Amino acid sequence: MKKIIIVGGGAGGLQLATRLGRYFSFTPYLKRRRKSPAAQVTLVDKNRTHIWKPLLHQVATGALDSSLDSLNYQVHARSHGFIFQLGSLQKLDRERRVIHLAPVEDDKGQQLVPARELEYDYLVLCIGSRSNDFHTPGVHEHCVFLDSSVQAQRFHRLLLDRFLQLETHTEKKLQIAIVGGGATGVELSAELVEACRQMGNYGHIRRNALDITLIEAGPHLLPALPPRLGKNAERELRKLEVRVLTGCTVAEATADGLITQNGDKIAATIRVWAAGVKAPDFLAQLDGLTVNQINQIKVKPDLLSVDDDNIFALGDCADCIDAVGQKVPPRAQAAQQMAGVAEYNLLAKIEGRPLKPFRYRDRGSLVSLSQHTAVGNLMGTLVKGRLTIEGRIAGLAYRSLYRMHLAAVHGWSKAMLIYLVGKANRFVKPPLKMH
Secondary structure: OEEEEEEOOOHHHHHHHHHHHHHHOOEOOEOOOOOOOOEEEEEEEOOOEEOOHHHHHHHHHOOOOHHHHOEEHHHHHHHHOOEEEEOOEEEEEOOOOEEEEOOEEOOOOOEEEOOEEEEOOEEEEOOOOEEOOOOOOOHHHHOEOOOOHHHHHHHHHHHHHHHHHHHOOOOOOEEEEEEOOOHHHHHHHHHHHHHHHHHHHHOOOOHHHEEEEEEEOOOOOOOOOOHHHHHHHHHHHHHOOOEEEEOOOEEEEEOOEEEEOOOOEEEOOEEEEOOOEEOOHHHHHOOOOOEOOOOOEEEOOOOEEOOOOOEEEOHHHEEEEOOOOOEOOOOHHHHHHHHHHHHHHHHHHHHOOOOOOOOOOOOEEEEEEOOOEEEEEEEEOOEEEEEEEEHHHHHHHHHHHHHHHHHHHHOHHHHHHHHHHHHHHHHHOOOOOOO
């Protein structure tokens, strides 16, 4: 029996594990096993639950309750025919085809599970990305990151503590500085304004008690989108009284603010770093796999590592030039598209068929400004060229992205049930998580 190990349960890794698990097992999705050699599929992740990464800014502000909306890997694995292993990749032995997992420890540092070895025939790395601090002094010591659900929940607790100080008049104003005017920074800024408004409904917090500064080094917000959309997003944020600084580079982070390259001081009680992405540093020492300057594993168009025909990489941790020569961007839609080709190529490997190259198809980008509006563009078979959308239509399209992700993982029937349960919760729970 072939052994397939998938490391990383993000958008691409979870979708791949789910589809392969269904393929190789008896599940409600398949009445009988397909005529294919048997394989055991194992998903490895350092977290017990999955939350869609584009929604982490909502977890951070409390607009989304991760305890209700997250997916438990163990339960999902049982239902979809694969194995889940809790752990972090520590080392790779390509000669023996073995991965080493670090020990699992509790919050106090006590060892729960010792270090383990897992054998594989085919390894898929979908480890994702992290914020890139560009070696800026003080960032790791004094800034908050939103790269994982754990970090988002930590930010939420910090935010609630600061709101308590505002309500009890211990502090008169909460100053928050966000570095990075991409989708995360823009969406977080708008969600924070909405969170302050919601908290005011339950306490005595004034709307102007929140002072948000969004800092972007480039000439306009949302650098991955056309400049006009970045300007529109800036206009909407200014309406929400968010201070927007473009063409501004942060040179240092301190315990009470940020220092720009021009020497200006931006005071901030909470400092969030959401500028740029890179793959985890340990990938650069992963048994000789070739990586680029931001630690992404170099892969061929078929998503196989340039160094090893038994190792695939996809998503944000893969440096891929696709079949038509375009650089694949580190985006959730790219990871999900790659998962489909990785599934085909893994089955082709096992069944002795030719592999096919990956071709990235840009479906457009959408950025939500909380309950206020959304901006973006759509591309694809239903839209010829590029269609720019804003307002309620863009907001509706943005919310549909999450439902499509749920459908890819659960199937449409269960995805619609999850959606309806979420709607029902809106009637019985406050719109903002208060704990």
